[in-house]
Structure formats: structure tokens, C-alpha cells
Amino acid sequence: MAIYTVGRKRVILALLLTTVLLLTLDLRGNPVVDAVREGFSVAMRPVQAATGVVTNPIEQAWRGIVDYDDLERENQALQEQVDRLIGTAAAAEAAVIEGKELQALYSLPSLSGIETEVARVVGYAANNLDQVIEIDKGSRSGIEVGMPVVNQAGLVGKVTRVFANSARVMLVTDARYTVAVKVMSSDQAIDVVPTDTTPSGLAPDEVVAAGTTTTTTLPPGSFPTPTFPNGLPVPPTTLPSATAEPVFDENGRRLTAEEVAALEAAIIASPETAPTTSEPAGTTTPTTTTTTTVPIIEKEYGGLEGRGGFRLPQIRFVQDSPSLAELRAGDLVETAGGSESLAPPGIPVGRVLNRADRPGSGGPLLDVEINADLDRLNFVRVVLYKPLSEVGQ
Amino acid sequence: MFAAFVQGPLIRIIPVGMVLLALQRTIFVELQVDGVIIQVMMATAAAAGVAGGSERGAVVGFVFGVMFDLVEGTPLGSTAIAMTIAGAVGGLLALIAADPQWWLNALFTALGTAAGAMTIPVVRLFIGEIDPFEDRLAVVVPVVSIAAAVMSPVLVPLGRWCLRMKRPEWTRPIDNEPVT
Numbered sequence: 316m317a318i319y320t321v322g323r324k325r326v327i328l329a330l331l332l333t334t335v336l337l338l339t340l341d342l343r344g345n346p347v348v349d350a351v352r353e354g355f356s357v358a359m360r361p362v363q364a365a366t367g368v369v370t371n372p373i374e375q376a377w378r379g380i381v382d383y384d385d386l387e388r389e390n391q392a393l394q395e396q397v398d399r400l401i402g403t404a405a406a407a408e409a410a411v412i413e414g415k416e417l418q419a420l421y422s423l424p425s426l427s428g429i430e431t432e433v434a435r436v437v438g439y440a441a442n443n444l445d446q447v448i449e450i451d452k453g454s455r456s457g458i459e460v461g462m463p464v465v466n467q468a469g470l471v472g473k474v475t476r477v478f479a480n481s482a483r484v485m486l487v488t489d490a491r492y493t494v495a496v497k498v499m500s501s502d503q504a505i506d507v508v509p510t511d512t513t514p515s516g517l518a519p520d521e522v523v524a525a526g527t528t529t530t531t532t533l534p535p536g537s538f539p540t541p542t543f544p545n546g547l548p549v550p551p552t553t554l555p556s557a558t559a560e561p562v563f564d565e566n567g568r569r570l571t572a573e574e575v576a577a578l579e580a581a582i583i584a585s586p587e588t589a590p591t592t593s594e595p596a597g598t599t600t601p602t603t604t605t606t607t608t609v610p611i612i613e614k615e616y617g618g619l620e621g622r623g624g625f626r627l628p629q630i631r632f633v634q635d636s637p638s639l640a641e642l643r644a645g646d647l648v649e650t651a652g653g654s655e656s657l658a659p660p661g662i663p664v665g666r667v668l669n670r671a672d673r674p675g676s677g678g679p680l681l682d683v684e685i686n687a688d689l690d691r692l693n694f695v696r697v698v699l700y701k702p703l704s705e706v707g708q
Numbered sequence: 709m710f711a712a713f714v715q716g717p718l719i720r721i722i723p724v725g726m727v728l729l730a731l732q733r734t735i736f737v738e739l740q741v742d743g744v745i746i747q748v749m750m751a752t753a754a755a756a757g758v759a760g761g762s763e764r765g766a767v768v769g770f771v772f773g774v775m776f777d778l779v780e781g782t783p784l785g786s787t788a789i790a791m792t793i794a795g796a797v798g799g800l801l802a803l804i805a806a807d808p809q810w811w812l813n814a815l816f817t818a819l820g821t822a823a824g825a826m827t828i829p830v831v832r833l834f835i836g837e838i839d840p841f842e843d844r845l846a847v848v849v850p851v852v853s854i855a856a857a858v859m860s861p862v863l864v865p866l867g868r869w870c871l872r873m874k875r876p877e878w879t880r881p882i883d884n885e886p887v888t
Contacts, residue, residue, distance in 0.1 A: 326763045326766065326767070327763060327766045327792070327796050330766050330767065330770045330792050331789060331792060333785075334770065334785040334792060335785065337785035337788065338785030338786060338835065340784070341783050341784035342783055342835060348784055351778065352778050352781075352784070355775070355778040356778070356779055359726060359730065359779050362726050362729075363729075363730040363734065365730075366727065366730035366731055366734050366735075367734045370731065370734050373739075374734070374735055374739070377738060377739055378738065438733060439737050441732045441733045441736065441776075442747070442782070442787070442828070443744055443747075443825075443848045443852075444828060444832065444840065445780075445782065476781050483781050490837065490838065490839065490842075491838075622839075623844070624743075624844075625844050626842070
């Protein structure tokens with residue numbers, strides 16, 4: 316058995332000092348350390364691939380044992396959601412098209428114009444502190460540090476380290492993550508139906524117990540169209556797509572540029588009324604469809620900060636604005652953009668789940684339930700976006 | 709120098725560390741207990757300390773920690789400090805018993821791992837991370853420690869093999885035959 320001596324103590328002390336030295340070198344940025352890191356990652360790749368092949372059956376068996384009940388419950392909840400979404404998909408599609416037309420018409424910044432790169436999630440952090448994933452695309456695909464990462468539900472995180480063929484993405488929930496966001500609301504609280512599994516991992520009864528989720532059942536076809544204060548419909552936020560969406564008429568025919576322009580003119584001329592179905596002369600039952608409008612108000616801008624994997628991210632630096640509306644649970648949260656922000660404006664982040672008032676002038680803290688399910692990420696999309704302050708440098 | 713490397717423990721520690729690191733990043737990310745990732749590398753460092761003493765445990769912990777930081781992208785040295793401490797603490801505790809039973813080895817491994825797991829947020833605090841002490845630490849440390857104790861019957865012999873050590877053999881002193 317080893318005996319405790321001064322010599323041994325020196326060895327331990329030397330090792331600890333070496334780690335401090337390495338830490339200092341790495342935090343200050345050292346190309347040698349980066350090269351060693353990349354080289355060792357390359358050396359580890361075949362070992363990890365082989366280990367993955369060997370351990371995959373064990374992982375599958377474990378998942379089968381542990382996750383079976385959750386999977387069944389989630390399947391039922393998803394089926395309900397699918398049934399509900401089918402009813403509203405058609406109306407939402409039309410609203411998306413209208414939104415894109417208006418964005419183009421007013422030259423508004425749109426996510427549709429930003430290129431993206433689809434990547435597969437190949438790994439999660441192996442420690443209990445960091446909220447980091449690894450994707451299989453890197454600098455060879457044009458990915459750079461700082462670029463936002465999204466999936467179909469919304470913001471997932473940002474790229475923090477890039478290698479040639481892989482990159483690391485810090486998730487929104489990581490304690491080091493911060494992004495500028497805006498809080499928006501509609502006059503009518505339209506919220507999701509609580510399901511058995513929530514994106515943040517909270518149980519539905521906890522969500523309902525918090526008294527923050529209101530369920531509004533909308534009949535199919537009555538999906539409200541949000542509008543600007545001047546009455547023009549507001550485009551719902553859309554995730555970036557690689558190509559611009561074509562516009563189709565009711566029969567599925569693609570509209571020409573002139574027809575689209577005419578349609579836009581019709582929308583401007585009659586902002587609160589959907590295009591009237593024109594009936595041939597002689598018919599006696601002309602019909603007009605009026606769309607319900609729900610104004611969306613940008614209430615406040617603040618900073619969203621992650622707080623670890625088991626706590627909801629929070630928005631700080633916000634205040635109630637009596638002239639607009641009070642910040643409350645159910646409000647929508649999107650990225651705010653800005654010349655310095657790493658994320659473009661308009662990426663959906665989530666919904667305010669809870670509001671905690673603080674004494675003094677600190678303003679309230681808003682807990683945000685992230686739209687994206689960060690525990691089950693398979694494919695993500697890296698938005699190849701650079702902040703305006705860096706473009707051209 | 710080459711001979712020293714070949715005959716020293718590093719030639720075993722590095723490949724074992726690579727395999728453990730691959731296991732840590734694959735199967736142990738999936739096999740979570742109450743949402744906690746079991747730290748098999750830290751447990752092995754502590755077990756090596758129990759098997760070979762604080763100095764050798766610290767060396768194993770340092771090597772494993774540097775490998776972990778290189779691949780995981782965490783600040784280089786941040787996990788290495790924690791694993792070095794895990795190995796050293798495991799070795800220091802093992803001094804209590806000359807020839808410890810298996811359950812004492814498990815206890816020492818668990819305590820060494822707990823020391824390492826608690827060091828990580830301290831290091832993160834020193835390098836400028838805001839509020840790294842999550843409430844979850846109260847769950848993480850016990851789970852990681854208990855898992856280390858459970859794995860110790862495998863990890864202690866593995867640590868001993870990495871360090872090229874043999875199990876100490878204690879023999880009963882031979883009594884002299886009485887002179888007739």
C-alpha cells in the first residue's frame with residue numbers, strides 16, 4: 316500500500332499546478348491547445364464509433380425498459396396534437412403565404428432569405444453541468460462560431476466551437492447562454508393544450524398547477540389571423556427555409572408574378588377582409604368571408620438567459636409598459652435581432668410560463684418554456700447568419 | 709525516455725482512458741439515473757487512487773481529465789483538476805486500511821468520486837461561470853458516488869492493472885516450531 320510522503324505530495328501539487336496552467340492557456344486562447352484538441356478528437360473518433368456499435372444494443376434495451384411507458388403516453392399526446400393541427404394547418408398555410416407576401420412587399424427582414432445548413436445531432440455532453448450537443452457539420456459547411464441553431468419548433472442554441480466536420484452547439488438552457496429577445500402578446504391568449512410531455516420536461520400537472528396555461532379550443536377554420544395596428548395582417552413567424560415559397564391558388568395552380576402582385580394589391584385595399592369569392596353574374600347568393608383579427612403587440616425587449624438543464628430559462632431586464640400591455644404568462648417570445656445580436660430577429664423561442672415579480676426597480680423575471688424539445692434533438696438547422704456589425708469585416 | 713514510457717503506466721492508462729471516454733460519451737450518456745450522467749472516468753481515477761495510492765491516482769485522474777476536456781470541449785484543465793483530486797482523495801483515504809475489504813474499497817472510491825464531482829462547480833466558479841452550483845448538485849453528487857461504489861469491484865482491479873500493480877499479498881507470519 317502506498318505511503319504518504321512529502322515527495323508524493325509534491326507530485327500531486329505539480330499536477331494541480333499543471334492543470335491551472337493548462338486552464339489559463341486554454342481560456343486565453345492558444346492555437347497549440349486548439350490543434351491538440353482537434354487532433355485528439357480525430358484520434359478518438361474511430362474508438363468512439365466502435366464503442367457506439369458495441370454498446371448500441373445495450374442502449375436500445377435500456378431505452379426499451381425505461382422509456383416505454385413515456386413513449387406510449389407521448390404517442391397518444393402526439394396523436395391528439397396531430398388531429399388538432401390538421402384542422403388548423405390549412406388556415407396557417409394561407410397565413411404564412413400572406414405573411415411572406417407582405418414581408419416582400421414592405422422589404423421587411425425575413426428569415427426566408429438566410430441560408431441554412433441541416434445537421435444531424437451526433438452527441439450530447441457527457442457531464443452533468445453543460446448543456447451542449449455535437450453536430451456533424453463544421454467549418455467545411457460554412458458554419459462559424461456564434462451562428463444560431465434552430466429546429467422546426469424554434470431556437471435551439473448557438474454554435475460555440477467549430478471543427479472541420481463537426482461543431483458544438485450550446486443549448487438555450489445552458490447557464491452561459493444569453494440572447495436578446497422580445498416579448499409579444501396577442502389580446503387573446505391562445506395557448507397550447509398541455510400534453511403529457513412538455514418541451515422543458517415539466518409535467519403537465521405542474522404546468523397547469525402554475526396557473527399559467529389556458530386552453531382555448533378553436534374550431535377548425537377559425538384560426539385567427541394576427542394584424543398590425545394599422546389593420547394589415549401580421550405574418551406569423553416562420554422558420555428559415557432554403558428557398559422562397561411559391562404561391563398557389565385554390566386549385567393548386569402556381570400563381571405568376573403579376574397575379575401575386577394583384578393579390579397583394581387586393582390585400583392592401585381590403586386589409587380586414589379576406590378575398591371575396593367572386594360569383595358569376597346571375598347568382599343570387601354572394602358570400603363574403605371575414606377573418607377574425609388578433610393584434611400582436613411587441614411588449615418589451617429583454618435578455619433571455621439559460622439556467623441549466625433542469626431550470627427554465629429566464630428573461631431579465633424587462634418592465635411592464637402600461638401603454639402597451641402587462642407582461643404575463645402565455646406571451647410569445649422571439650429573438651429580437653439587432654446589429655450586435657448573433658441571432659436574426661423573428662426566430663420563435665418559446666412562451667412565457669411564469670412571471671415572478673421582484674421588489675424595487677429590478678422588474679419582473681419571466682420563466683420561458685422553450686418551444687424546441689431539447690431532450691430529443693435529431694436534426695437541427697444552423698442559420699448561416701452573421702450579425703450586421705460583422706458583415707463585411 | 710521511450711523505455712520509460714513503455715515500461716511506465718501511461719502506455720496502459722491512455723488506451724484504457726480512450727475506451728472509458730468513448731463509453732462515457734455513448735452508453736453512459738444514455739444510462740442516466742434520475743437524469744444524472746454517471747461519471748465512470750472519475751470513478752476509475754478514484755479507484756486507481758484506492759488501488760495505487762494518492763500519487764498514482766492523481767496521475768491517472770490528471771490524464772483522464774485532460775483527455776475528457778480535450779474531447780468534450782470543456783476548458784482544458786477544468787475536469788482534470790476534479791479528476792486529479794478524485795484520484796488523490798481516493799488514495800489518501802485508502803491509507804486508513806492496510807488491506808481493505810471490498811466494501812472499504814467501494815466506500816473510498818465513492819468518497820473520492822464525490823470529492824471530484826464537488827470540485828467541478830468550484831473550478832467553474834473560478835473561471836468566471838455565474839452560479840454553477842445548481843440545486844441538482846445535491847442529487848448529482850450522491851448518484852455519481854453510489855454508482856462509483858457499485859462499479860468499484862471492477863474499477864479497482866482495472867486501476868491496479870493500469871498502474872502495473874499486483875494485489876498486495878499479506879501472508880501470516882510463520883510461527884517458529886517449538887524446540888523440543
